[in-house]
Amino acid sequence: MRNILPILTVVATIVVLWYLAAVKLNSAWVYDQATRAGADMPAFSQVVSETMNQDRPVLPTPHQVGAELWKSTVGMAVTSKRSLVYHGWVTISATLLGFAIGTGLGVLLAVGIIHNRAMDMSVMPWAIASQTIPILAIAPMIIVVLNSLGLQGLVPKAIISAYLSFFPVVVGMVKGLRSPDQMQLDLLKTYNASAAGAFWKLRVPSSMPYLFASLKVGIAASLVGAIVGELPTGAVAGLGARLLSGSYYGQTVQIWAALFAAAIVAAGMVIVIGLIEKGTLRRMGMVR
Amino acid sequence: MSWVTLALAAWAGGWYVNVRLSHSRAARTRVGQLAVPVIFGITVLVLWEGLVRGLGVSPVILPPPSAVAARIGSSLPTLGADFWQTAVKGALTGYLLGCGAAVLTAIAIDRSPFLQKGLLPVGNFVAALPIVGVAPIMVMWFGFDWQSKAAVVVIMVFFPMLVNTVAGLKATDAMQRDLMATYSASYWQTLAKLRLPAAMPFIFNGLKISSTLALIGAIVAEFFGSPIVGMGFRINASIGQLALDMIWAEIAVAALAGSAFYGLVALIERRMTFWHPSQRT
Structure with missing residues (x-):
């Protein structure tokens, strides 16, 4: 808790800088309006007050974004097409489905890799190399191709999310399942433990910290995948769609609100995984 | 069959x-x-x-690799122009600016533990956010050309780089710093001769993470608006024409560019941090 004060200071500084930037960026419009109306140049205090609440500001002020977030989450029926809860849920459901698929397949492949030498040598270099490739670039293509095959909505986005969370989980899980050292493996051998016994009683428990570290990376990647997956179909539903329609119609406040909603969702999911991690490791007696 | x-x-x-x-x-x-x-x-x-x-x-669902290879061969100039626009102008510019700014920021807050305590959690938090979402805003501010893409890349690479550099600057132990103190080295001498070199493995780790992020940022930012050249633009436009061989060709170029970029950073790391245990063979 000693860190609260510094963090608050930094956050407060960012908010202040944000307001200053908003005044600077939005004042051009105010001066422009004044010139067009043929009026005198407005006084500085007047300019500042006018930059705070424009309809389509270049940079919306924090309280405008906050108000929009409040209005479109709490102040609106969840079923409304303008509700961020509705759009957020569209994105979250795709993210979670994809994350579950990607993690499941990733763990399976990792198990295969540690038990099969040929698989290890053929697949592992590609799994590592694939992390240096901008995989996200194929997201639009997956959406359109699956669309032409008759798959729409949740599943194509989930596939992109699965793809993005797959490789971090494979790499992390292989590392984790290999983390028991020779001494521990030898001990199990002296107990005459079977391969399955060694796997469940030693390898899986000791892989948990690695698994959770890659789950955190994976879920963040999944969310980005789901958001980007919403772009090519045009603005239908989801946080990505809100970003896109905001950018089409110049609704800057809407873009910022969607952006913050995405940030809150991402933070929430990482925190949830962190809590599960803490609980699991405590039950296993591995509290750090 | x-x-x-x-x-x-x-x-x-x-x-x-x-x-x-x-x-x-x-x-x-x-x-x-x-x-x-x-x-x-x-x-x-x-x-x-x-x-x-x-x-x-059907080739509009999945073209065979030979068709993709043929497409790469027949449209080399287009692919080259797209690569130049997205990877070099957009991604590389933003990468250099963003990483440079992050290292300078890390050095600037180096003397203030208070700022570090505040900035690090915020930086870690921001690094996990879907930052590509700022792309539409940057496109609005900086226009359709590569400047907006570079801006997105700057924001994307800044925080991972900052967090890594700050961690790196802490990597020296008390004994080494005491030695510098007995040499009566000034703050800047210690920084240049001891702490920055010791931070290099961390800085390169950040550079490697950022190299992937930079290309992703530049390509995705083009989905929100771009001139009629660029890898993201070409992917988006080819989807409309169902020219999937072109998309796969762009993906192949992106994959090559991403691996080459990463490889280059790894090579420079090898040269510069040859003393580090992880680099010894």
Whole structure:
């Protein structure tokens, strides 16, 4: 808790800088309006007050974004097409489905890799190399191709999310399942433990910290995948769609609100995984 | 059907060779370690080609690798222009600016533990956020050309780089710093001669993470608006024409550019941090 004060200071500084930037960026419009109306140049205090609440500001002020977030989450029926809860849920459901698929397949492949030498040598270099490739670039293509095959909505986005969370989980899980050292493996051998016994009683428990570290990376990647997956179909539903329609119609406040909603969702999911991690490791007696 | 049988036979053959190779003595050598993944990659391509041809998959769903290769060969100038626009102008500019700014910020807050305590959690938090979402805002501010893409990349790479550099600047231990103090070294001398070199492994880790992020940022930012050149633009435009071979060609270029970029950073790291245990062979 000693860190609260510094963090608050930094956050407060960012908010202040944000307001200053908003005044600077939005004042051009105010001066422009004044010139067009043929009026005198407005006084500085007047300019500042006018930059705070424009309809389509270049940079919306924090309280405008906050108000929009409040209005479109709490102040609106969840079923409304303008509700961020509705759009957020569209994105979250795709993210979670994809994350579950990607993690499941990733763990399976990792198990295969540690038990099969040929698989290890053929697949592992590609799994590592694939992390240096901008995989996200194929997201639009997956959406359109699956669309032409008759798959729409949740599943194509989930596939992109699965793809993005797959490789971090494979790499992390292989590392984790290999983390028991020779001494521990030898001990199990002296107990005459079977391969399955060694796997469940030693390898899986000791892989948990690695698994959770890659789950955190994976879920963040999944969310980005789901958001980007919403772009090519045009603005239908989801946080990505809100970003896109905001950018089409110049609704800057809407873009910022969607952006913050995405940030809150991402933070929430990482925190949830962190809590599960803490609980699991405590039950296993591995509290750090 | 013969294509399918051929492809499956090639797959089985490749797998058999790999199993034999990985259990033989060759698996210990460098050549063997390189050959196995290469054989695997080739069999995947052969399987892809054979299945697409044998099952008569429409080219608007999945083009065979040979069609993609032909497309790469026939549209080299376009691909080159796209690469220049997105990877060099957008991604590389933003990467250099963002990483440079992050390192300078890290050095600036180096003397203030208070700021570090505040900035690090915020930086870690921001690094996990879907920052590509700022792309539409940057496109609005900086226009359709590469400047907006570079701006997105700057924001994307800044925080991972900052967090890594700050961690790196803490990597010296008290004994080493005391030694510098006994030499009566000033703050800046200690920074230049001891702490920055010691931070290099961390800085390069940040540079490697950022190299991937930079290309992603530049490509995705183009989905929100771009001039009529660029990898993201081409992917988006080719989807409209169902020219999937062009998309795969762009993806191949992106993959090559991403790996080459990462490889280059790794190579420079090897040269500069040859003293670090992880680099000794």
